[in-house]
Amino acid sequence: MAAQAGGERPSLFGALLNRPRPRALSLIGLVFVGVLALWLVVNLIKEPQDFFTVFLIGLTTGMVYALAALGYTLVYGILQLINFAHGDVFALTGLFASTMILTVFGLTEESGTAVVILALGVTLLAVVTFGATVNTVIERVAYHRLLAAPRVALLITAVGMSFLVQNIALALYDVNFRRVPEFIPRTDVFSIGGVHYQWNKLSVILITVPVLLALTWLVQSTRQGKAMRATAQNPDAAAMVGINVNRTISFTFALAGGLAGVGALLYLLQFNIRYDTGFELGLIAFTSAVLGGIGNLTGAVLGAVTIGLIQAFNEGLSWATPGSDWTRSIVFGLLIAILVFRPQGLLGEQTADRA
Numbered sequence: 001m002a003a004q005a006g007g008e009r010p011s012l013f014g015a016l017l018n019r020p021r022p023r024a025l026s027l028i029g030l031v032f033v034g035v036l037a038l039w040l041v042v043n044l045i046k047e048p049q050d051f052f053t054v055f056l057i058g059l060t061t062g063m064v065y066a067l068a069a070l071g072y073t074l075v076y077g078i079l080q081l082i083n084f085a086h087g088d089v090f091a092l093t094g095l096f097a098s099t100m101i102l103t104v105f106g107l108t109e110e111s112g113t114a115v116v117i118l119a120l121g122v123t124l125l126a127v128v129t130f131g132a133t134v135n136t137v138i139e140r141v142a143y144h145r146l147l148a149a150p151r152v153a154l155l156i157t158a159v160g161m162s163f164l165v166q167n168i169a170l171a172l173y174d175v176n177f178r179r180v181p182e183f184i185p186r187t188d189v190f191s192i193g194g195v196h197y198q199w200n201k202l203s204v205i206l207i208t209v210p211v212l213l214a215l216t217w218l219v220q221s222t223r224q225g226k227a228m229r230a231t232a233q234n235p236d237a238a239a240m241v242g243i244n245v246n247r248t249i250s251f252t253f254a255l256a257g258g259l260a261g262v263g264a265l266l267y268l269l270q271f272n273i274r275y276d277t278g279f280e281l282g283l284i285a286f287t288s289a290v291l292g293g294i295g296n297l298t299g300a301v302l303g304a305v306t307i308g309l310i311q312a313f314n315e316g317l318s319w320a321t322p323g324s325d326w327t328r329s330i331v332f333g334l335l336i337a338i339l340v341f342r343p344q345g346l347l348g349e350q351t352a353d354r355a
Contacts, residue, residue, distance in 0.1 A: 070215065
């Protein structure tokens with residue numbers, strides 16, 4: 001019996017002793033998340049009305065970021081490339097939208113509702129086409145001949161294209177901000193317990209959600225979407241089974257540019273925009289894509305909404321809040337933290353190597 005008990009002892013405690021211990025970095029990450037959760041709970045208890053109002057603002061902002069983040073994640077998924085010019089395409093497309101609204105259609109706050117709806121619908125189609133065209137031209141001119149080159153060559157080219165597109169926007173539209181009249185009412189959709197939500201913010205969700213659903217359907221259920229997924233997984237194998245890899249890459253860039261067009265128009269209707277708006281917004285969108293798991297469409301949306309909420313909470317809550325001056329530091333500090341603690345992102349998408 002003693003021998004039997006002695007023989008069982010190592011097997012009983014061996015699993016406990018050999019169980020992997022949590023790494024120090026993981027513990028630090030958990031502590032950070034706990035502190036953040038505690039801060040949110042305290043703000044919720046102290047000022048629940050402000051908390052939910054700010055939450056809705058962050059959700060709306062995150063939806064706009066999602067359209068830009070999806071452009072990054074689409075291109076990365078198929079080329080393993082961070083297209084740094086994407087944010088500048090976003091800004092240029094938004095400025096083009098202001099030209100369509102103010103110059104081509106000459107819309108003002110006195111314009112009739114029917115005229116505004118028709119003009120904005122045509123503008124949406126125009127900016128989607130414009131963004132898709134610009135992004136496709138960038139791919140064909142700057143990236144196409146470098147597909148077989150080392151990734152650092154593509155990366156440097158992407159940075160160069162970012163500056164080039166930004167300077168084109170500067171030359172065409174100067175340094176001044178562009179804004180359009182408030183066509184969408186700022187009146188409340190609902191007001192519950194002091195929590196207000198306006199029509200102009202709801203319109204962002206009403207446009208963004210169908211776009212995201214359509215994108216998901218395209219990627220998951222269409223022939224072109226299957227070609228995109230096959231090319232992202234293994235371009236050589238995709239070419240062997242008859243997929244036109246070059247055309248698929250161009251289509252992906254066009255799709256990303258079209259999403260930038262939708263996001264830019266929504267951004268213009270909410271805020272003002274100028275030639276360098278895309279630089280910071282592009283970094284935020286890239287952070288969103290990394291946070292969610294770059295290469296993962298659902299992750300990009302989740303990351304963008306998370307960033308939007310973090311930004312809104314930091315700038316809108318009152319208790320122990322750093323304030324708007326710290327927003328950039330917090331967002332990009334979050335990027336560093338994600339790369340350290342969970343480089344694969346929230347949804348765990350592994351994209352470092354192709355299959």
